[in-house]
Amino acid sequence: MADKWTAAEIPNQHGRTAVVTGANSGIGFCAARELSRAGARVVLAVRNAEKGAEAGRKIREAVPGGEIEVGSLDLGSLASVRGFAEWFAREHENIDLLINNAGVMAAHPRQLTADGFELQFGTNHLGHFALTGLLLDRMAGRDDARVVTVSSGAHRMGRINFDDLQATA
Ligand SMILES: NC(=O)c1ccc[n+]([C@@H]2O[C@H](COP(=O)([O-])OP(=O)(O)OC[C@H]3O[C@@H](n4cnc5c(N)ncnc54)[C@H](OP(=O)(O)O)[C@@H]3O)[C@@H](O)[C@H]2O)c1
Numbered sequence: 001m002a003d004k005w006t007a008a009e010i011p012n013q014h015g016r017t018a019v020v021t022g023a024n025s026g027i028g029f030c031a032a033r034e035l036s037r038a039g040a041r042v043v044l045a046v047r048n049a050e051k052g053a054e055a056g057r058k059i060r061e062a063v064p065g066g067e068i069e070v071g072s073l074d075l076g077s078l079a080s081v082r083g084f085a086e087w088f089a090r091e092h093e094n095i096d097l098l099i100n101n102a103g104v105m106a107a108h109p110r111q112l113t114a115d116g117f118e119l120q121f122g123t124n125h126l127g128h129f130a131l132t133g134l135l136l137d138r139m140a141g142r143d144d145a146r147v148v149t150v151s152s153g154a155h156r157m158g159r160i161n162f163d164d165l166q167a168t169a
Pocket of ligand 1: 025048077105
């Protein structure tokens with residue numbers, strides 16, 4: 001069996017800008033830290049400013065000199081998604097890597113986003129879809145620009161009910 005991939009194999013990211021959603025914890029935090037270690041300028045796109053600041057502090061501690069920024073993004077609000085994209089466009093000319101990582105799972109009882117979409121569908125899918133669309137033109141002409149959408153092995157078991165995308169039943 002081949003050796004497992006490790007973050008040490010991330011190629012040099014100097015000169016590249018990455019946005020990681022939900023970067024204050026879990027997979028997003030690790031991805032942001034390791035991209036920073038590889039030299040990327042990393043924007044932590046988070047909904048909780050305090051958690052974002054703490055994650056930024058920890059990454060700077062692990063990667064002295066790393067370029068880390070925190071941006072406010074609530075994927076459960078399309079106004080917030082638009083606000084983040086506008087802020088990003090003011091602060092950055094380009095983006096090389098967008099990691100759509102943030103997510104919620106199986107909210108019970110059923111909850112809605114600020115725009116009235118079922119919470120998981122609205123946050124994980126629609127929020128990221130809107131974010132990607134709003135940032136995509138900043139990737140134009142960038143070599144090796146990528147959008148990575150984190151999913152789950154659970155998708156193999158699931159089925160989409162296209163007649164009830166808002167999970168009302
Ligand atoms: N860990 C696993 O075993 C596993 C398995 C399958 C799939 N996944 C997927 O992998 C991704 C990361 O998982 P994880 O385990 O690292 O999860 P996690 O530690 O719970 O992190 C989820 C992140 O998403 C953020 N988030 C949730 N709702 C948000 C919103 N409306 N706007 C902005 N950010 C929001 C959370 O912010 P707050 O801290 O503010 O809540 C948190 O930073 C998720 O998409 C998850 O579905 C993980």
